[in-house]
Amino acid sequence: MTLNGWLQLILYFVVLIALAKPLGAFMARVYEGQSTRLDRISGPLERLIYRLSGVNPQAEMNWKTYALALLLFNLFGLIAVYLLQRLQGALPLNPQGLGAVSPDSSFNTAVSFTSNTNWQGYAGETTMSYLTQMLGMTVQNFVSAATGMAIVVALIRGLRAAPPLATGGIEGVGNFWVDLTRTTLYILLPLALILAVVLVSQGVVQNFNSYQTVLLLQATVDGNGNAVTQQVLPMGPAASQIAIKQLGTNGGGFFNVNSAHPFENATPLSNFLEMLSILLIPAALCYTFGKMVKDTRQGWALLTAMTVVFAVMTLIAVGAEQNGNPAFTPMGVDQTASELQSGGNMEGKEVRNGIVNSVLWASATTVASNGSVNSMHDSYTPIGGFVLLFNIQMGEVIFGGVGSGLYGMLIFAIIAVFIAGLMVGRTPEYLGKKIEAFEMKMASIGILVMPLTVLVGTAIGVLTTGGLATIYNTTPAPHGFSEVLYAFTSAGNNNGSAFAGLGANTLFYNTALGVAMLIGRYWIAIPALAIAGSLAGKKIVPAGPGTLPTHTPLFIVMLIGVVLLVGVLTFIPALALGPFVEQLMMMGQQAGQ
Amino acid sequence: MRSQLRPALASLALLTVLTGLVYPLIVTGIAQIVFPQQAQGSLIVKDGKAIGSELIGQSFDDPQYFWGRLSATEPFPYNAAASSGSNYGPLNPALLEMVQGRVAALKAADPDNTQPIPVDLVTASGSGLDPHISPAAAEYQVARVARRRGLDVSTVRQLVAQHTEGRDLAVLGEPRVNVLELNLALDATASK
Numbered sequence: 036m037t038l039n040g041w042l043q044l045i046l047y048f049v050v051l052i053a054l055a056k057p058l059g060a061f062m063a064r065v066y067e068g069q070s071t072r073l074d075r076i077s078g079p080l081e082r083l084i085y086r087l088s089g090v091n092p093q094a095e096m097n098w099k100t101y102a103l104a105l106l107l108f109n110l111f112g113l114i115a116v117y118l119l120q121r122l123q124g125a126l127p128l129n130p131q132g133l134g135a136v137s138p139d140s141s142f143n144t145a146v147s148f149t150s151n152t153n154w155q156g157y158a159g160e161t162t163m164s165y166l167t168q169m170l171g172m173t174v175q176n177f178v179s180a181a182t183g184m185a186i187v188v189a190l191i192r193g194l195r196a197a198p199p200l201a202t203g204g205i206e207g208v209g210n211f212w213v214d215l216t217r218t219t220l221y222i223l224l225p226l227a228l229i230l231a232v233v234l235v236s237q238g239v240v241q242n243f244n245s246y247q248t249v250l251l252l253q254a255t256v257d258g259n260g261n262a263v264t265q266q267v268l269p270m271g272p273a274a275s276q277i278a279i280k281q282l283g284t285n286g287g288g289f290f291n292v293n294s295a296h297p298f299e300n301a302t303p304l305s306n307f308l309e310m311l312s313i314l315l316i317p318a319a320l321c322y323t324f325g326k327m328v329k330d331t332r333q334g335w336a337l338l339t340a341m342t343v344v345f346a347v348m349t350l351i352a353v354g355a356e357q358n359g360n361p362a363f364t365p366m367g368v369d370q371t372a373s374e375l376q377s378g379g380n381m382e383g384k385e386v387r388n389g390i391v392n393s394v395l396w397a398s399a400t401t402v403a404s405n406g407s408v409n410s411m412h413d414s415y416t417p418i419g420g421f422v423l424l425f426n427i428q429m430g431e432v433i434f435g436g437v438g439s440g441l442y443g444m445l446i447f448a449i450i451a452v453f454i455a456g457l458m459v460g461r462t463p464e465y466l467g468k469k470i471e472a473f474e475m476k477m478a479s480i481g482i483l484v485m486p487l488t489v490l491v492g493t494a495i496g497v498l499t500t501g502g503l504a505t506i507y508n509t510t511p512a513p514h515g516f517s518e519v520l521y522a523f524t525s526a527g528n529n530n531g532s533a534f535a536g537l538g539a540n541t542l543f544y545n546t547a548l549g550v551a552m553l554i555g556r557y558w559i560a561i562p563a564l565a566i567a568g569s570l571a572g573k574k575i576v577p578a579g580p581g582t583l584p585t586h587t588p589l590f591i592v593m594l595i596g597v598v599l600l601v602g603v604l605t606f607i608p609a610l611a612l613g614p615f616v617e618q619l620m621m622m623g624q625q626a627g628q
Numbered sequence: 629m630r631s632q633l634r635p636a637l638a639s640l641a642l643l644t645v646l647t648g649l650v651y652p653l654i655v656t657g658i659a660q661i662v663f664p665q666q667a668q669g670s671l672i673v674k675d676g677k678a679i680g681s682e683l684i685g686q687s688f689d690d691p692q693y694f695w696g697r698l699s700a701t702e703p704f705p706y707n708a709a710a711s712s713g714s715n716y717g718p719l720n721p722a723l724l725e726m727v728q729g730r731v732a733a734l735k736a737a738d739p740d741n742t743q744p745i746p747v748d749l750v751t752a753s754g755s756g757l758d759p760h761i762s763p764a765a766a767e768y769q770v771a772r773v774a775r776r777r778g779l780d781v782s783t784v785r786q787l788v789a790q791h792t793e794g795r796d797l798a799v800l801g802e803p804r805v806n807v808l809e810l811n812l813a814l815d816a817t818a819s820k
Contacts, residue, residue, distance in 0.1 A: 169649065173651070178640075249678040253686070291710065297755060368744065368745050385753050389801065392800075508716065517717075
C-alpha cells in the first residue's frame, strides 16, 4: 500500500475514535433524560408527540410490554411501506409516473426497511416515486435505527438496574415510546440535517425536479444499434435520505448503485463523511454503554475489540484488491499503484475512490450492518469478497447495526463470561449480574438462529430452480455459490449489501430473503430484551476476588476469540465452497500462465 | 396490547410527518438557497442548454476524444437513468472478454502506443457513470488525441493538467481527470 493509503486509513480510524467519546456522552445524557443543548428545539416537539400519542413518559415498561410496543410499531411501519409502494402510481410527488411495485417486491422492501436491513431488490431511480422514497424509505431509515438503539438502551438498563426499582415493583427496562422519540429527535435528526447539507455542498442532489435530459457530446449507440444522443439524469431529494441511510446503518440507496453513484456520493470528501457516518453511532454507543453503567472502561473494552477485528479484516481486503486481478496482467494492463493511478482491481470501483476508499467502505459497511456500497462487491477478488462475507458472518457485532451491533456484542460478552465461568467452575457474572440458565438460553437463541437462517436459506437457494434461475456469474460455479451465500448472509444479518450479480427481484428471493430478514432481526432483538428483563430483576453482586474483570486486555482477547469461534466457525465449510475454491482457481490460472 | 395501539399508530404518523416531510423539505430549502448548482445536479450549461453534468460521465469512443471508464449500463453505456456495474466475478470469462475488447480498441486507435494500459481504462466502474479517469489513463491517451486533432502534445498535456483534480484536502481520495470537461475544453481549443 502507498504512504497515502496508510494516511487515509489512519485518518479514518483517528477521527472515528475521537468522535466516539463526545457523541457517546451526549447520547448517554439523552437516554438518561438529562438536559441537553437541543432541549429548546426538540423539547416542545417531544412533548407534543407524547401528548398526541397518549404516552406517559414516566411510565416504566417491563420487557414484554417493551417488546410488544416495538413489534406493533414495526408492524405498522411495515404495512405503511408496503401500501405506499402498491399505491404510489395514484399518489403525488411522482414526476416520472412510476407505477405500483409488485406485491412480492413490495413485501421484501417493506421488511427490508423496517428491519434496518435495507436490502434492495429494486433499482431506486426506475422503481420508487419521490413520495415513496420520503414517506417510506427515509422515515424507516430513522425509526428502524431508533428501534435498534432503543433495544440496546433497554438492555443496558437491565444490566445496571438495582432492584427493587422505584417504579412500582416493575422490573422496568425503560419506555419504548420515549426511547424511540428521543433517539429520533435528539440524535438522528440533528446529525442527519447537518450531514445532508454538507453532502449537498459536495454535489449530492436534493430537489423535486423531474429527471433532467442533457445532450451528449458524442452520440453513442444502444444494444439494438439505434443512435443515442441524449442522457437522462435522475434527480430527487437524495441528500436527505442518504445522510440518514449512512448514519442509521440502513444502507438502502436512493439510486441503484447506491453510493457508487456520483449523485449519491460526489467527491472524496463526501465519501469520507459518508464512510465515517457508517460507524459513528455504533462506535459512540460503546461509550454511551460505559457511561450508563458508570464504568467507561467497559465501553472502551468493547470498542477496542471491535476496532482490532475491523482493522485486521480491512487490511487483508485492501491487500487483496490492491494486488489486482492476475488475469489482466498478460494483456498488458498496468495494475501497480503510483502517484498517477490507484491501480489494483478497479472493476466495479470508481476512480475518485480508488482502492483504499472502496475497500475501507466495503469493510466498514459489512462489519456494521449498513450495507450501502461505493463499489461492487461481486467484482472483488476471491480474498476481498471472502473478507466481506466473513465480516457479516461474525453476526454484525463488530460495530454492527446502530444498537443491534452493541446488543449483539453484549450477548457475546455474556457468552464469553459464561465460557470463562465454566473453565474455573464458578457462576459467571457480567457487571455484577449473575448469568444463569435463562440468560444463557436466550443468548444461545440469539447466536444460533442467525447461522441457521443463513445456511438453510443458502441450501434452499442452491437446490431449487427458483434459487438457481437468476445466478448471474455461473462461470466459475463457486462464484455463483458465493452470490447466493452472500444474499442470505446479508439478509440473515440485516446487512443489506449484495453480490449484486444475483437477480434478487424474483418471487423466490423476494420471499425467502424477506423471511430471513424478519428472523434475523427479531429473533435476536426479542431474546436481547428478554435478557434485559431478566437481569433487571437481579441484585448486583459486589465484585470479589474470583470475579472476571471485563475491561482488561485478557477479556478483550477472550471476547474476540468467542466471536470468531462461536460466531464464524459455522461458516467455514460454506466459505470453502465459495471464495476458497475461487481463490485456488485464480492461483491455478496464474500458475498456468 | 390495546394500550399500545394508539401510541404505535400516532407516533408512526407523527414521526412520518417529521422525518418524511418536514426534514427533507428543510434540507431542500437550505440546499436550494445555499448550494443551488450542486442541489440541481451540477449541470454544465452552454448557450442556455444543459449539455451534461460535472459529476456524470458520458460515453466516448471517437479517437479524437479522451475515453473514460467502461460502463456496464443497459441498453447503452453511461445510461444515467439506470446506473449499474458489470457485477462480473473476477474469473468470469465475460469480464476477461470485456477487458480484452477494450485493450484491442485502444490498440486499434493508437497502434504505435506500447505503454502498459492503466487498469481503470479497461475496467467498468461500479456506477457505470464514473466521470473520471486516473491521470495515468489520461497520459496514456495524450499522444493519440494530439495526433488526431493536429495539436501539440504539450498543449493537450496542459489541458489535461488543467482538468486534473488532486486529492481532497491533500489526503482524501485519488487524483483524477474529468473526461467530459476535458473533452469540452478540447473542442473549444480546436475551434480556435
